[in-house]
Amino acid sequence: MLAITTLPNRSLATPVATDPHPQVRxxxxxxxxxxxxxxxxxxxIVHAGDRxxxxxxxxxxxYVLNSGLCKVVGLSADGREQLVALKMRGDWLGFDGIAEGxxxxxxxxxxxGEVWTIRYDALLAxxxxxxxxxxxxxxxxxxxxxxxxxxxxxxxxLPAQARVAEFLxxxxxxxxxSGLRTDLFxxxxxxxxxxxxxxxxxxxxxxxxxxxACAGLIRFVEKGRREIGISSIAALAAFVRTSLAPAPxxxx
Numbered sequence: 001m002l003a004i005t006t007l008p009n010r011s012l013a014t015p016v017a018t019d020p021h022p023q024v025r026x027x028x029x030x031x032x033x034x035x036x037x038x039x040x041x042x043x044x045i046v047h048a049g050d051r052x053x054x055x056x057x058x059x060x061x062x063y064v065l066n067s068g069l070c071k072v073v074g075l076s077a078d079g080r081e082q083l084v085a086l087k088m089r090g091d092w093l094g095f096d097g098i099a100e101g102x103x104x105x106x107x108x109x110x111x112x113g114e115v116w117t118i119r120y121d122a123l124l125a126x127x128x129x130x131x132x133x134x135x136x137x138x139x140x141x142x143x144x145x146x147x148x149x150x151x152x153x154x155x156x157x158l159p160a161q162a163r164v165a166e167f168l169x170x171x172x173x174x175x176x177x178s179g180l181r182t183d184l185f186x187x188x189x190x191x192x193x194x195x196x197x198x199x200x201x202x203x204x205x206x207x208x209x210x211x212x213a214c215a216g217l218i219r220f221v222e223k224g225r226r227e228i229g230i231s232s233i234a235a236l237a238a239f240v241r242t243s244l245a246p247a248p249x250x251x252x
Contacts, residue, residue: 024177028090031136035064038126038133041116046070046109048188052093054106059097061117062137065089068113069188072096073106083189083197085147086110086171089178092140110188155199162243163198164208165217168228169236182233187226215239 035041041064046052052063055075065087072085072093084105087093097103098120109115127134154166172182187194191209192202200208209228212218217236221227230236 025179028178031139032064032066032090034130034132034136035116035118038130039118039122041118044115044117046113046115048109048111050109052107052109052115053097053103055103057097057103059094059101059103060120061094062120062123063093063107064116064118065091065093066114066116068115069110070113070115071108071110071189071193073108074104075106081196083193085144086189086197088174092137092144095141095144151197157244158240159243160200160204161208161211162240163200164194164205165212165236165243166240167194167198168212168218168230169233169240172230172233172236176233182230184221184227184229187228212239 067089070087074082074084093107096105154163175182191205195202195205219229221229
């Protein structure tokens, strides 16, 4: 969901959220260490706008983000772009190329980061003696499917403002799992790109963010409104649950 870059620590009125998922963090660290030791992947520094791979390119590699953020963009036959996923540290990319032998989407870096390139045939060969590698790949696939399901549920069941709130909540949780701060971050997507991902117009996204700020659920830290603060992830979650509750007249 939301493409985010964490900012240096600074004094804020609200405390920095602690990591609520230490087990997830340990698992990610262990997986990255396993990949590094067993496969010695090629490491590449990417910058905002760099393509990690592009649609139509012959499949041969999977990729793992060791740092940074990227977006995955699909292209329809008539040229329309659809933002289909956002990835951060520990996420795998390139699964869309396995079935047909060519990548179906573009993967584009959103900021400076490090990408590990893993040859797919080398992964399968190493997995014969180290089955934990194959398990790690399957777990990454499962997480990606779960995120796709949750994203579809949000688009299909939530009103616009709750959809944006859930978008922010989900990515704040993902930041926490990566050991990054969640109380303050910088948007790396335009309002139009967020709307493209959530099935909303640019204007609707802007109104939803302003409404969440007026309700005290988020705050804009600078005039450009790209830095956003979240005082409580739990409060965002409660707002989404309230939005799902049926209206009183429907209960009669």
